[in-house]
Amino acid sequence: MARRLMLALFSALFVLYVAGPVLWLLSSSLQMESEITAVPPNWLPPNPGLHNFIAIFTAGDSAEYANRGIAGFLPSGAANLLPSLYNSLQVGLWVAALNLVFSLTAAYAIAVIDFKGRRATLYTVLATRVIPDIALVVPLFLVIRNLGLINSIGALVVTYLAVTVPFTIFILISYFEGIPRDLYRASRIDGCGHWGALRHVYLPLSLPALVAALMFAFLTSWNEFLFALVLTQNAAAQTLPIIIAGFVMDFTTSFSFVNAAGVIAIVPPVLLAIIFQRYIVSGLTAGAVKG
Amino acid sequence: MAAITLQGVTKRYGNVTAVQALDLAIHEGEFMVLLGPSGCGKTTTLNMIAGLEEISDGTLLFDAKDVTRLPPHQREVAMVFQSYALYPNKTVAENIAFPLKLRRVPKAEIERAVAEVAEQLELTPLLGRRPNQLSGGQRQRVALGRAIVRKPSVFLMDEPLSNLDATLRLSMRSLIKRLHHKLRATFVYVTHDQAEALTLADRIAVMQGGVVQQLDTPEGIYERPANTFVASFLGSPQINLLRQGLLRPEWVAAGRDVIIGLRPEDVARPAEGLVTLSGRVELVSPLGSETQLEVALGSASVTLRVPKDWRVSEGETLAFGVDPARLHVFDAATERRIAP
Helix, strand or coil, X not given: CHHHHHHHHHHHHHHHHHHHHHHHHHHHHCCCHHHHCCCCCCCCCCCCCCHHHHHHHCCCCHHHHHHCCCCCCCCCCHHHHHHHHHHHHHHHHHHHHHHHHHHXXXXXXXXXXXXCCHHHHHHHHHHCXXXXXXXXXXXXXXXXXXXXXXXXXXXXXXXXXXXXXXXXXXXXXXXXXXXXXXXXXXXXXXXXXXXXXXHHHHHHHCHHHHHHHHHHHHHHHHHCCHHHHHHCCCCCCCCHHHHHHHHCCCCXXXXXXXXXXXXXXXXXXHHHHHHHHHHCCCCCCCCCCCC | CCCEEEEEEEEEECCEEEEEEEEEEECCCCEEEEECXXXXXXXXXXXXXXXXXXXXXXXXXXXXXXCCCCCHHHCCEEEECCCCCCCCCCCHHHHHHHHHHHCCCCHHHHHHHHHHHXXXXXXXXXXXXCHHHCCHHHHHHHHHHHHHCCCCCEEEEECCCCCCCHHHHHHHHHHHHXXXXXXXXXXXXXXXXXXXXXXXXXXXXXXXXXXXXXXXXXXXXXXXXXXXXXXXXXXXXXCEEECXXXXXXXXXXXXXXXXXXXXXXXXXXXXXXXXXXXXXEEEEEECCCEEEEEEEECCEEEEEEEEXXXXXXXXXXXXXXXXXXXXXXXXXXCCEEEEC
């Protein structure tokens, strides 16, 4: 009994630790600026309202925001928030999709086809991820500038792929190696070439891993800050993290507004997770071969 | 229909040679069994015929066509795996239909072919199920169905019955034999089970160390084993191999060192024309229809199978007759058969 009680207590503490900041973000985004700076803090919004969200969607018209008499100031970059949300979405989806295309084919080749230098290929790919990003920033900036991609979404897509593809290849290879080799052999005998084996055996049987890879790539590019900061310098290509970070650089900042922006930043990944949650099922290969 | 010819086929993995310059001519419509212990190269040979393993050296012909470098999907062979290898995300019907679908066979025709195969293998009520809802025997029948639906001229089977229990294995064995009679395709069947080899094969290639030790009919292999390895690999209980010292002078051919092979069942009551041996009975194991004995013969022990009416008891001294014509004589140095 005491054991269960302790378990419940620690679970609750853990949940609070993990969910606390998110809950505060949610709560404060529904509060007035004066309310969130109050001492003691209002854990729940005393007068919940969507004014911050309305401000975000009408940020182009800052006069209206001020006229409502809400305390606090609209950050100077507020008007860039919605465009940056769109940029982030674009980058995230492109990276997620292209990452799958490149990683899937590369992982298949390395895991399935027996070619000379296959181990070396894998290690080379993985070795690129040992280098810290900060060491790559300057060279990458020069490369991207010479390609004429500075201040474009393409710069971010290319860069993020270099981050996500090696890791995804690694994950997919270990997943592919868990798929019984006889299924590959059977598919080849039944009439599949390599594309057929990829499509009919490895693709359907690694759906959970593919979904995980998709989420990983999307979240990585959704959250990325360093490269985005260096490679994009105007609102045309800047992503959400850069814009939101910019809010707190103003002399006076409306934290309730920033928090509402934070809530909006959470929504797309959460939606993605909900959509794909049902595909993250294991045990799909059960019954393929004698186990 | 296709004859399969292997000419000097070799498979090397780095420094290890799995199959060594193999020459083998498999006739059209023949049931060829590759028999041997694990690691003897039989599965590697099968995989090379299928195209699943690259051939390091040598030539592989289907009829007169050189297929040495052809990928598996262009060789038009069907294969059944020990692990069944059914697609877990497809139903039984989809599994069987898959090879036809890849060949862009019209839908109506696929349906007809699948129904026909399902009928033949008694799979009709299972067509909508997925592999994980089937028993081992059912799965292997689906795997067979996926192979025969294409009506291929070459069938490759890699220990297809090894994962089944004993009863099921017997019924599947006769099913495979009947399939062969009906389809008259060329079958290449890999097994380490001598009983499967003897019952199914038109000819058996006994392999060891990547080399074919003997290629012959089941009778030939059993009656005239080419060397002591083949002699001891086939037959249950194993053949008795008697070394020098236990031997009668008249058995020893022209002063050569020899090994004498005596099959456990090749004994009789002492009689005219037979050589009589005797020894102390150490163990009596009744098998129902007959009795298995272990008899001390000098410093060695031999296993014998005798009719149950011999009524032998442990500890007694048994005299038994051996027909010299039924003995197998091998050279002690090369272990090859010398006579008869």
